[in-house]
Amino acid sequence: MTELPPVVARMWGREPGTRRGPRPRLDLATITAAAIEIADADGLAGVSMSGVAARVGVAPMALYRYVGSKDELLTVMADGAVAPPPERDGRSWRDYLVAWTRANRDLLLRRPWLLSLPGLDPPMGPRRLRWLDRALDALGDTPLDDGERFNVVTALTGYALTDATLTHRMSTGGRGLDDAGITGAADYGEVLAEVLDPQAYPALTAMMRAGLLRESEGWTEDADFRFGLDLLLDGVEALIARRATNAGA
Incomplete structure (x- = not known):
């Protein structure tokens, strides 16, 4: 049987329960939710192991019990940020x-x-x-x-x-x-119309000079x-x- 990468095992609840003692007050879902809240507010650049640890009220080293690295944290965030897919509801x-x-x-x-x-x-x-x-x-x-x-x-x-x-x-x-x-889009089209050489870019130049993007909103x-x-x-x-x-x- 293929050995699951640790982060995958944790996402699926497949990590062996070998630890004894009191139940930890942290879990992967709590860490993931905290990291997503930071990313929603400050973007991905705002996410750090220390920042997530501060948000959940633990020392940074405590996170490594659940996510072994920043890359693993990003992996669980990419999955945890996803809403359920649309229901089929009889559609073709x-x-x-x-x-x-x-x-x-x-x-x-x-x-x-x-x-x-x-x-x-x-x-x-x-x-x-x-x-x-x-x-x-x-x-x-x-x-x-x-x-x-x-x-x-x-x-x-x-x-x-x-x-x-x-x-x-x-x-x-x-x-x-x-x-x-x-x-x-209109500004972009004007810039292209100015810089394009009609000999080298005949089709694109003609479109931009004809105002393809002039009336575009956004x-x-x-x-x-x-x-x-x-x-x-x-x-x-x-x-x-x-x-x-x-x-x-």
Whole structure:
């Protein structure tokens, strides 16, 4: 049997209970909640082992009984910050995955510090894996095989993450954007129209000079998100149709 990494074992309540004596007044859930409260208020930069320890009223060394490092703390935070996925409620696979992907994106925008995690690991905790399970289950009645279903959900997860990252960074002033006086899509389009060489970037230059972003409010609109999502799901639908045809043949 594969030995679970300590942080994974703790998230699933699988750590051997070898300690004797009085029951500790701390637990992983309390530590995780405290760390998430700090991140919600101050961003990921505000999270430290000493800060979390102070919030729960213990010495920093006491935390290492539950999380062995700052990286482990970030791992449990990434799982603990996740709300339950949407319920299926009788929706078709496509309607459910629209709601699922939107909720995934919106969760990241509500807690943008999740976007700052140094490399979001594949899901290992119970909450994030529940999201994966529900999306896979929605595709369960389709003719897609297990690998295809998994790849579909991975693609939708990546789309939600990319859209949330772009929306957050652009709406809050990405790296150097505020300093450059760029506060919205229209400003961005004007800058591109100025710097682009029509010989080297003919298509993009024509779009920017035609005012593609001039009337945009904010950096991205929900219609843009849905457009990209529908492109992905149209491809999934086409794949499902091909698999059904092949099975019938």
